[in-house]
Amino acid sequence: xxxxEQIHSAVAQSFEELGVSASPPIxxxxxxxxxxxxxxxxxxxxxxxxxxxxRELATKVTERLNLPIVNKLEVAGPGFVNIHLAPYAIxxxxxQLGDDVPVPSPEPRxxxxxxxxxxxxxxxxxxxxxxxxxxxxxxxxxxxxxxxVTRVNHVxxxxxxxxxxxxxxxxxxxxxxxxxxxDLEVFxxxxxxxxxxxxxxAERARGYVVRLQGGDAQCVALWRQFIEESIKHCQDxxxxxxxxxxxxxxxxxxxxxDDLPVVVxxxxxxxxxEESDGAMCVFLEEFTGKxxxxxxxxxxxxxxxxxxxxxxxxxxxxxxxxxxxDTVLYVVGAPQxxxxxxxxxxxxxAGYLTDQEFRHLPFGSILKNDGKPFKxxxxxxxxxxxxxxxxxxxxxxxxxxxxxxLTEEEHRSIAEIVGVGAIKYAELSKNRGTxxxxxxxxxxxxxxxxxxxxxxxxxxIQSVLKKAGVEPTDLRGQITLAEPDELDLGVKLLQFSEAxxxxxxxxxxxxxxxxxxxxxxxxxxFYEHCPILKQSDPEIQHSRLRLxxxxxxxxxxxxxxxxxxxxxxx
RNA sequence: CCGCCCGUAGCUCAGCUGGAUAGAGCACCAGGCUUCGAACCUGGGUGUCGGGAGUUCGAAUCUCUCCGGGCGGGCCA
Numbered sequence: 001x002x003x004x005e006q007i008h009s010a011v012a013q014s015f016e017e018l019g020v021s022a023s024p025p026i027x028x029x030x031x032x033x034x035x036x037x038x039x040x041x042x043x044x045x046x047x048x049x050x051x052x053x054x055r056e057l058a059t060k061v062t063e064r065l066n067l068p069i070v071n072k073l074e075v076a077g078p079g080f081v082n083i084h085l086a087p088y089a090i091x092x093x094x095x096q097l098g099d100d101v102p103v104p105s106p107e108p109r110x111x112x113x114x115x116x117x118x119x120x121x122x123x124x125x126x127x128x129x130x131x132x133x134x135x136x137x138x139x140x141x142x143x144x145x146x147x148x149v150t151r152v153n154h155v156x157x158x159x160x161x162x163x164x165x166x167x168x169x170x171x172x173x174x175x176x177x178x179x180x181x182x183d184l185e186v187f188x189x190x191x192x193x194x195x196x197x198x199x200x201x202a203e204r205a206r207g208y209v210v211r212l213q214g215g216d217a218q219c220v221a222l223w224r225q226f227i228e229e230s231i232k233h234c235q236d237x238x239x240x241x242x243x244x245x246x247x248x249x250x251x252x253x254x255x256x257x258d259d260l261p262v263v264v265x266x267x268x269x270x271x272x273x274e275e276s277d278g279a280m281c282v283f284l285e286e287f288t289g290k291x292x293x294x295x296x297x298x299x300x301x302x303x304x305x306x307x308x309x310x311x312x313x314x315x316x317x318x319x320x321x322x323x324x325x326d327t328v329l330y331v332v333g334a335p336q337x338x339x340x341x342x343x344x345x346x347x348x349x350a351g352y353l354t355d356q357e358f359r360h361l362p363f364g365s366i367l368k369n370d371g372k373p374f375k376x377x378x379x380x381x382x383x384x385x386x387x388x389x390x391x392x393x394x395x396x397x398x399x400x401x402x403x404x405x406l407t408e409e410e411h412r413s414i415a416e417i418v419g420v421g422a423i424k425y426a427e428l429s430k431n432r433g434t435x436x437x438x439x440x441x442x443x444x445x446x447x448x449x450x451x452x453x454x455x456x457x458x459x460x461i462q463s464v465l466k467k468a469g470v471e472p473t474d475l476r477g478q479i480t481l482a483e484p485d486e487l488d489l490g491v492k493l494l495q496f497s498e499a500x501x502x503x504x505x506x507x508x509x510x511x512x513x514x515x516x517x518x519x520x521x522x523x524x525x526f527y528e529h530c531p532i533l534k535q536s537d538p539e540i541q542h543s544r545l546r547l548x549x550x551x552x553x554x555x556x557x558x559x560x561x562x563x564x565x566x567x568x569x570x
Numbered sequence: 571c572c573g574c575c576c577g578u579a580g581c582u583c584a585g586c587u588g589g590a591u592a593g594a595g596c597a598c599c600a601g602g603c604u605u606c607g608a609a610c611c612u613g614g615g616u617g618u619c620g621g622g623a624g625u626u627c628g629a630a631u632c633u634c635u636c637c638g639g640g641c642g643g644g645c646c647a
């Protein structure tokens with residue numbers, strides 16, 4: 001049980017004894033130092049519904065509170081209970097940790113997390129950073145607390161647009177193909193330009209779509225070659241970004257091709273289908289457009305083709321039925337909200353979804369400095385690989401300047417980790433729901449609330465531990481929290497578990513980022529004010545080394561959850 | 571027109587299951603390296619929480635309304 005749970009349960013028991021257990025205790029970390037470590041906000045609400053004087057009830061609660069970890073309790077303001085923790089209790093709980101980092105242990109479930117999902121027609125751009133960084137972090141946190149997680153990369157490898165690509169590919173010879181595919185964006189643009197300007201080419205492109213969908217062998221072979229190349233590009237980017245998606249995690253759109261007619265047939269059997277202008281649609285009452293007219297979910301187009309509604313339904317069917325996931329999380333942009341709502345609603349109506357939890361975790365779009373959205377067609381998009389390279393270059397220059405004694409090889413490997421960490425953290429540290437401004441200087445900042453700040457705290461600890469000549473396993477003695485900075489750090493360390501819980505509450509990774517930033521700040525303050533190696537009292541020195549060591553463990557695990565590596569020197 | 575999202579310090583953002591005097595980072599100013607790594611620390615001020623109304627002991631947070639911006643809305647994904 002973490003600190004909050006310990007307090008919560010004690011307060012809940014007092015509430016019960018006082019006959020006000022109908023109201024929740026509402027225990028929170030105190031907002032200000034002067035209010036102690038935790039505060040109980042639930043007394044006022046409880047007093048209100050029981051028609052009691054809030055301050056009197058608060059006093060009664062404090063009198064009954066059976067909580068040995070508490071040093072001081074006080075009733076404040078209109079009826080808050082402020083809780084100051086006892087240093088020895090923090091010391092005890094820290095010492096019990098050993099080398100473990102405290103994480104919550106919920107009932108294990110099977111999660112599937114759908115993220116990344118690049119369209120193989122286009123090279124990944126800056127916008128893909130969000131789904132990759134956020135999705136991968138969620139996966140890591142879920143695994144860290146003991147859930148079973150299936151990564152799902154629903155890559156877009158199918159559809160009418162592939163016609164022009166194939167037509168274009170077909171007129172190249174093999175060596176040209178491999179060189180042309182090095183820059184997918186240009187490749188795609190050349191093809192679509194031809195499609196627009198060359199009528200004969202456009203005709204041929206349409207023919208390729210039909211042949212591809214019909215399973216024409218030569219066409220399929222060409223398609224495979226393109227997909228293969230394109231996936232290689234993606235995997236390279238994942239590796240560069242330290243994203244844990246493997247090829248085996250790819251479950252592409254085309255994998256559902258055979259299921260599409262089945263899905264339509266099943267919808268038909270359930271009487272959900274209706275024809276409208278030649279298209280097969282599902283009309284659900286909850287979705288209405290203007291004038292209250294129902295909005296169709298088109299599952300088969302009038303030309304017989306299947307739109308992505310069908311594919312996504314097939315995916316739901318698979319994930320709930322065959323994959324048997326308890327919870328499926330879609331880390332997909334906010335613009336798809338209505339679409340996914342429809343998908344889940346139709347899937348529920350069709351009986352594909354019963355008691356599984358399917359959730360869309362939307363994230364905002366990238367905006368330019370002026371607050372206007374990036375256009376998708378005008379070439380304003382920044383390639384993801386370019387952002388990575390820029391970040392690593394800046395980190396390289398910085399690390400070389402700050403730490404010239406390292407070797408060239410060290411400079412390079414550190415720059416890779418620091419640069420990549422910085423851009424991922426920039427995404428993760430923001431509330432995922434809102435739009436964000438794309439700004440090189442913010443994205444690539446190495447100061448303040450950034451990944452390099454956290455990594456820097458980690459290297460300082462490693463440096464101290466190394467100079468002290470101790471291994472973490474040597475540190476088994478007494479922890480003493482005498483100084484305010486020591487106590488604050490100790491409490492903060494124990495709160496890692498609460499941060500993970502809160503982050504998982506609504507899958508907000510910025511909650512974890514905030515915690516790690518505060519932890520690092522607390523460590524920096526401790527580091528400045530509580531000398532370790534210069535400390536003459538060996539017991540105090542040992543205690544501080546141990547605090548530092550635990551901090552390093554928490555930082556490493558926390559950053560690891562965010563998909564960010566640590567370095568011993570930087 | 572309908573639906574969803576957003577509007578918090580000069581900038582980028584936290585805080586949103588209602589709680590105390592609304593917080594960080596950047597930028598700016600002043601201190602701190604012969605002393606465990608200055609990518610750091612200490613101190614300094616900044617707000618009509620878009621406007622208005624309502625709910626109540628208490629609203630940035632919940633409700634309504636208006637203004638401003640974004641996104642989505644039958645055969646692209």
